[in-house]
Amino acid sequence: xxxxxxxxxxxxxxSYDDGTDTRYELEDGELLAMPTESDRNIRIASFLFxxxxxxxIPFYRLRIGTEIAVxxxxxxxxxxxxxxxxxxxxxxxxxxxxxxxxxxxxxxQLVVEVVSPGQPQQERDYRYKRSQYEARGIxxxxxxxxxxxxxxxxxxxxxxxxxxxxxxxxxIASSFLQELGGILTAIQILQAGN
Numbered sequence: 001x002x003x004x005x006x007x008x009x010x011x012x013x014x015s016y017d018d019g020t021d022t023r024y025e026l027e028d029g030e031l032l033a034m035p036t037e038s039d040r041n042i043r044i045a046s047f048l049f050x051x052x053x054x055x056x057i058p059f060y061r062l063r064i065g066t067e068i069a070v071x072x073x074x075x076x077x078x079x080x081x082x083x084x085x086x087x088x089x090x091x092x093x094x095x096x097x098x099x100x101x102x103x104x105x106x107x108x109q110l111v112v113e114v115v116s117p118g119q120p121q122q123e124r125d126y127r128y129k130r131s132q133y134e135a136r137g138i139x140x141x142x143x144x145x146x147x148x149x150x151x152x153x154x155x156x157x158x159x160x161x162x163x164x165x166x167x168x169x170x171x172i173a174s175s176f177l178q179e180l181g182g183i184l185t186a187i188q189i190l191q192a193g194n
Contacts, residue, residue, distance in 0.1 A: 028072045045064055048112060068080065078129060081114045083111050085101075093105075110138070110141075115148075129141070138156060152164070168187055
C-alpha cells in the first residue's frame with residue numbers, strides 16, 4: 001500500500017520515521033507499507049537461516065531485516081526475507097548505523113524472498129525484484145512460493161538470470177548450495193512453513 005503521493009529520495013526514506021513498527025520498502029520513490037509477515041514466511045526464512053549456519057556460513061553473513069538499495073526509475077530500497085552476504089560486504093556493514101546495502105557496495109551472494117499472499121506482493125517478487133536484483137548483479141535470487149508450492153532459483157550468468165523451478169522432492173540446483181556441499185529439496189523448504 002502506497003503511503004504518500006509525494007515522491008521520496010533515498011535520503012528522505014532513510015530519515016523517515018512515523019513512530020510505528022511498520023516495515024517499508026521504497027519503490028521508485030514511493031513509500032510502500034509492507035504487510036506483517038505471516039508465521040509461515042518467518043518459519044521458512046528461519047529454517048534457511050539455520051540450514052545455512054549448519055553448512056558453515058558465519059552468522060554475521062546471514063541477515064534478516066537488512067535492506068538493499070537497487071536501481072529503479074527513482075530511489076528504490078527492498079527488504080528481503082533473508083540475505084547471505086559476501087565476506088567483503090559483511091565487513092563493509094560492520095558498525096553501520098543502519099543495516100542497508102547501498103548501491104556503492106558489492107551485492108550480497110544470495111537474496112531470498114518468501115512470497116506473501118496477494119497480487120501486489122507476488123508481482124513484486126516475480127517481476128520487479130527479479131529485474132532489480134539481476135541489474136544489481138546478485139549471484140542468486142531464490143523465490144520461495146508456498147502458495148504455488150515451488151522454489152524458483154535465479155542464477156546470475158553473464159549478466160542475466162537463468163531460471164530453475166523446483167517442486168516436491170526435486171533437489172534444488174544452486175551453485176551457492178553446491179559450493180557449501182548442501183542438498184535441499186523444494187519440499188524441505190516449503191514444509192518448514194507448516
